[in-house]
Amino acid sequence: MTGRFEDSTLWRRDLRRDMVARREMLGEKERARLSAAIVGWLRKRFPPPASCAFCWPIKHEPDVRAIIDEWTGRGTRAALPVVVAEATPLQFREWRAGERLQADRYGIPTPVDGDWLQPELILLPLNGFDAAGYRLGYGGGYFDRTLAALTPRPLTVGVGFEINRLDDIRPEVHDQRLDWIVTEAGAFKVAG
Numbered sequence: 109m110t111g112r113f114e115d116s117t118l119w120r121r122d123l124r125r126d127m128v129a130r131r132e133m134l135g136e137k138e139r140a141r142l143s144a145a146i147v148g149w150l151r152k153r154f155p156p157p158a159s160c161a162f163c164w165p166i167k168h169e170p171d172v173r174a175i176i177d178e179w180t181g182r183g184t185r186a187a188l189p190v191v192v193a194e195a196t197p198l199q200f201r202e203w204r205a206g207e208r209l210q211a212d213r214y215g216i217p218t219p220v221d222g223d224w225l226q227p228e229l230i231l232l233p234l235n236g237f238d239a240a241g242y243r244l245g246y247g248g249g250y251f252d253r254t255l256a257a258l259t260p261r262p263l264t265v266g267v268g269f270e271i272n273r274l275d276d277i278r279p280e281v282h283d284q285r286l287d288w289i290v291t292e293a294g295a296f297k298v299a300g
């Protein structure tokens with residue numbers, strides 16, 4: 109029997125792929141233009157936090173490294189996520205521009221040393237998202253587990269392209285809502 113759960117799982121799997129394909133179709137120049145617009149909104153809406161986690165862009169995600177450079181220049185400690193093991197929360201390791209990175213199990217550049225820290229703000233790439241503040245990632249469940257585990261909870265800011273906006277990602281019980289969504293069109297505080 110095909111239950112609702114399986115339907116939803118297959119639907120999400122196709123959706124994850126479609127979201128990446130949409131970004132790919134934008135082209136390099138357009139993605140750079142949209143990323144710059146996102147960085148502009150971040151600069152306008154958020155003062156530099158004491159510490160900030162961001163992601164090394166993969167699969168044509170928005171590239172917000174420019175704001176990280178600016179904020180670190182003003183005293184912010186920047187950190188990157190580290191997948192310590194499957195099905196466990198991410199840990200965050202401090203990273204400064206130029207420091208060595210090594211591909212993890214998914215091929216994502218990841219720091220090999222640096223202090224472990226708990227970021228005050230997390231910039232999360234949005235593979236897909238909806239207006240209710242739910243994020244569609246790549247199916248590892250890493251960010252949901254991480255946010256469920258972190259106290260105090262960091263300010264969560266999703267960064268995405270409007271082309272990846274969905275009406276409703278049909279959130280599941282474990283899905284965590286973000287505080288803000290920032291796209292090339294603006295910075296949106298999630299209601300509620």
Ligand SMILES: Nc1nc2c(c(=O)[nH]1)N(C=O)[C@@H](CNc1ccc(C(=O)N[C@@H](CCC(=O)O)C(=O)O)cc1)CN2
Nearest residue numbers: 163164165166169189214216233245246247248250251
């Ligand atoms: N740039 C970036 N870094 C990040 C994340 C992210 O969303 N973006 N993550 C956010 O949590 C964590 C990594 N999560 C990931 C989860 C799955 C896959 C992945 O490639 N999945 C395969 C399928 C894997 C499988 O077969 O089990 C795929 O999509 O093809 C990649 C990253 C930490 N670092």
Ligand SMILES: Nc1ncnc2c1ncn2[C@@H]1O[C@H](COP(=O)(O)OP(=O)(O)OP(=O)(O)O)[C@@H](O)[C@H]1O
Nearest residue numbers: 243244245246247248249250251252253256282283
């Ligand atoms: N807090 C949690 N505790 C236990 N399991 C969880 C938790 N959060 C997510 N999961 C599991 O992880 C799986 C993947 O979750 P989901 O589809 O939301 O991933 P995702 O947000 O797309 O992934 P990622 O954050 O890695 O990009 C789900 O099947 C779910 O069972």
